[in-house]
Amino acid sequence: MKKILVMTAIAVFGMVSAQKNSLLVGGNIGYSNNNNKFMGDKVSSTEAFTFTPTVGYQFHKNWTIGINSVITSGKQEEVFNNNPATLKTNEFAIGPFVRYAVPLGDIFAVYGDLGAGYQNQNMKTTTLGSTSEVKSNGFYTSFTPALFINFKNGFGLNFNIGGIKYSHLKADSIDATSSNFNLSFGKEVGVGISKNFGLK
Template sequence: MKKILVVTAIAVFGMVSAQKNTLLVGGNIGYSNDSNKFMGNKVSSTEAFTFTPTVGYQFHKNWTVGINSVITSGKNEEGINNSASTVKNNEFAIGPFVRYAVPLGDIFAVYGDLGAGYQNQNMKTTTMGSTSEVKANGFYTNFTPALFINFKNGFGLNFNIGGIKYSHLKADGIDATNSNFTFSFGKEIGVGISKNFGLK
């Protein structure tokens, strides 16, 4: 199995020094691709694009609270040269988070984000020309530790290698649920840039 995970960041007005009474604004863009081949033929592939905007209020030098949302669009294909089935998946999640940060000097800091909230999913499956659609709603909770790097002129880079997440979804109109616990340390790469705006 060959797996490539590339996550690029978008700077939405980035800054990083931990200051009390500031407004945090940030966002990440992510892309992942997982492709499998057998005897030279592609038998499965999965790709996903993710956008994660964040807004928060830093009320203490160590503590920030705010709203985090995740927009994901993905596709999974199965069969020889992806001919058997295709699953297109769109997800949206939004909820509050709390962050605790510990500075390690003027340049580095470590922090952990604990969040929870609402999520929905729209999944379309096409098999041999026939398409079905399932919509689901539910909740999630997650914890993500990260490293913060302070750049010149207040710009900062956030870096993580995964986290812990629990997700629960219930399908609309049918008796089907999905509960998922994910431990992704070392399996993902996340990079982002953020900015703290001073408030009067």
Template sequence: MKKMLVVLALAMFSFANAQKGSVLVMGSIGYTSDTRTLGNNEVKNNEFEFSPKVGYQFHQNWTVGGEASFGSSKTKQGTNEERFNTTKLGAFLRYTMPLNQTFAFYAELGAGFQSEKDKTYTGPITTTAKGDGLYVGITPALFIDMKKGFGLNFNIGGLGYNTINYDNNGPEFKSFDFNFGKAFNIGVSKNF
């Protein structure tokens, strides 16, 4: 299982050090699975997320584009089960600052619309909730040029703000995330 997670982490790719006038295509794939015991019940949780991006580098240091994210998670405890499906659609702006021929630092601002659909199965009863909201985030990262346009991208978290308002006078959620050092992502890049 650990090998699969490493492969998925390495499968995250982005084109961070492109030339002016080039198209930038990138994305990430994430999967998490855990099982824990809560009282006498076993709780199983599975999460999957796919996040593609496409952009245009209009200046040597600036890239603008669109981003999306599609996620699903399932938590099961005894006969109870919860399923969440999330969708994000937005735009991003990236500034890249080369440090030398091998290293570059970049910061990315992303913002857009998000929606969530939750289904809860409690025995024979099923409840559904739908909500939508906005997101904004800033992510700093380091790019290492390996050779022939291939490179690695590293980041250790960022800043984010999210809102979700559920339909039919449902709850409203707002969150501010400051997760520097709590997250670690590695990606593989190819510059065309």
């Protein structure tokens, strides 16, 4: 099945590798889902969708620099003392990134994105019919390795299964801070498409 998908993608887009001195435009869509059970009963579940638009300049055959933004919408459900609680989170982040890519042939390449920047978060918690809201601002740093497939006319597909991220947030209205280190390999799936436009 994997071979059929790859061959279908090649048939649709063709083959060519990204060139130096080109403008990179693209985006990834990510999804994660975690469920926890205790003695057969679900005690918590977390689901999140992520969209990551990207603009960059490939100044070398291996190196790209640019701006990355991340839009995330998540929902977490938990049960405390038989009382359900729902946490909805919307996040936005933007910052520069640097990418190093290593070709594995004419079609495939692996790359790693290292980025950092500003982020904000809006979190709503609902329990026992009551809803509270907390808005926060902060910064992040992240590293995401991925597989890249080069296609015709500068198109490419990229796949990742998570990465490493450090996040720090400070609430606006209350005295609260949050610092998280997240290792998400195997817990997330990201699929994206990108295009390199040649520059003169």
